[in-house]
Amino acid sequence: MFVLVNLKAYPSDPVAIATAAHEIADESGVRIAVAPQAAHLERVAETGVETWAQHISSVEHGSHTGSTLAEAVADAGAVGTLVNHSERRLRLADIDGALDAADRAGLETIVCANNPDQIGAAAALGPDGVAVEPPALIGGDVSVSQADPEIVEGAVEAATAVDDSVDVLCGAGISSGEDLAAAGDLGASGVLLASGVAKADDPRAALADLVEPLA
Amino acid sequence: MFVLVNLKAYPSDPVAIATAAHEIADESGVRIAVAPQAAHLERVAETGVETWAQHISSVEHGSHTGSTLAEAVADAGAVGTLVNHSERRLRLADIDGALDAADRAGLETIVCANNPDQIGAAAALGPDGVAVEPPALIGGDVSVSQADPEIVEGAVEAATAVDDSVDVLCGAGISSGEDLAAAGDLGASGVLLASGVAKADDPRAALADLVEPLA
Amino acid sequence: MFVLVNLKAYPSDPVAIATAAHEIADESGVRIAVAPQAAHLERVAETGVETWAQHISSVEHGSHTGSTLAEAVADAGAVGTLVNHSERRLRLADIDGALDAADRAGLETIVCANNPDQIGAAAALGPDGVAVEPPALIGGDVSVSQADPEIVEGAVEAATAVDDSVDVLCGAGISSGEDLAAAGDLGASGVLLASGVAKADDPRAALADLVEPLA
């Protein structure tokens, strides 16, 4: 299972969380990555943790003030990027363009979507992975893998029908080892989580609990 | 072959073009529809021509000032709608939402996209049809069916791989009967055209020439 | 006082409301306009009521599929347009462009904004009027003119400081004659209202009650 911790714009300490994530990944053998704000990529990458961007633009080098250039993100230490998170939805053509940009810069890609139809569409664009996150469950206390197992199974089915080499992750409400195990049982090869770690009183303990059943 | 005439925001006379399109459709037996500005839908529909919207929003009834509500467009006489035209690109989630809205309102749907990958993605969302239009050729003198036949074949292949009930149209630079025939030979079941008719000195003659090889 | 009834995307009968608004405007002498969906402009204008668009694009005639062209809206009978409603917020450059487009098409303009600072900014672009609508009160039961009188006074002050020929309207939660009178007392020369009429069981009675203190 791949555990991707999205720090969003939370008032967290990205270096402390990255350091903890790196240690727990080492101890447990579970793949854990951290996705901070673009401006924090460099300091997060310096902790040694696997570092992801939360978003990249579809642009190439050029006159694009305020863009998030794939090459700049890679320079700063990111090895992968989310695309089309439900809090940063992109036009279809820009998802396609962002995947091209990631490819140029050597970034792994996970395209997020809300439901199985959109997951099928995302898979057709050739990303490394897709992640289904029902907007209604994001940031909540109930995990998608327990509250809405059909949507996870539907996403796995939709992605596989289009391209069976695409990994399927799920997100929304994931906070415990059981959520993680349930996601795996439904066919997901990883999870996105955010508030469960980033807003925890003790992010290190939250991550340790999360991966404990997998260790 | 289905011929969809997109009037965009051109300084055309929508009623004159709609009247001509209706007559030529009747005479030739070729299916021809006209897509005017939303504010012109009613007067275009009153000519009896098959009337399409250029765009609809993903919204349902509610507090959505300035939206293009599917139900309003249908009320005004539209029977179908373009979605995600390259001049009005939508977020992936909004294409999905617009298709749901069209379904509610009984509108036929064609989702536009730039290339075969995006066509596959569009097809995964379950529209009635998709249309491939390479942006570089839109508004030009060279037709996609003659300048870039691979992109049309690629679109047919990509759509069919995902859902073989989805119609595939092509657009960009279509202006003559040969363009139309070439599109059909490449597997397209229709064409989008715009400036070739809307900006013609004699839109009626342009349409008559266009469908002449099919009549 | 100018009363602008915004039908948004509500499931209302635009012709019935327009007819009622026209009659009540005639009877009371109060200026009342109705802003329907673009696709309903023509049928609303045909009732004889003063007809406004909910939104226009910043484009000129050209390749702008899915735009709301100022000239098309005017053709369909609109004599004015809202710009930058909080449910259809525009980029600063597009507000400026929409005002130019409205000017070309002979449409009166009201630019909406959330607070006095933004009202000052809107006034600097040279519209005929501005309207302040605090987002938190839109669609609610409490009127801006009673719940947040300072924001209305602040808007009048901010607009006047920049250009004292700009009319200032207010909106959000307006539903009664007292709300209207309170708005006038605060310096507003009109109101935007929506659900109070469009979602009323009897829109005609709601409008009649509303303008009764002014008649």
Next chain:
Amino acid sequence: MFVLVNLKAYPSDPVAIATAAHEIADESGVRIAVAPQAAHLERVAETGVETWAQHISSVEHGSHTGSTLAEAVADAGAVGTLVNHSERRLRLADIDGALDAADRAGLETIVCANNPDQIGAAAALGPDGVAVEPPALIGGDVSVSQADPEIVEGAVEAATAVDDSVDVLCGAGISSGEDLAAAGDLGASGVLLASGVAKADDPRAALADLVEPLA
């Protein structure tokens, strides 16, 4: 004069340019800042140069994946930010929100706009400065201060009419010391420049030439 070097998404070496800019600022006494990609802010700030962001989002701390949080940008070393650059145009409400965010994070602000009307609007929102950049001249060989002096004077006039404490910069095509001097003569207190430095064969020499008349 304040010289702000915008690196956009150019294929430049941000650390080399920042180092050169820092040295030339020290030697000449001219205030020079560098605005890199968000992911490069930290390494640019570490050179000691005055560091600016190219863009910030209007959001506060929270669930805003893929945003550019003002606090994160400040953490990484930025002391100011551009807002609403013509390559990253924002909605009016988001310019207002971004200025609030910058204020929270202690960032100086320059709001960009295309013409004097929009400059007046920008000034009404209370930024530290505004910058006028005619889109047609951006990235070109002709400087705004020489090709279109009226727009610079108009911007100074429009900003001053609204708030005479707001600094006015100009941009587009600035590449030489004469351009800079011309800008100053027209009332500008600084310039934005980009390709003239970022795409120069020798950015250090380009900057040295630029500030030479001021030193």
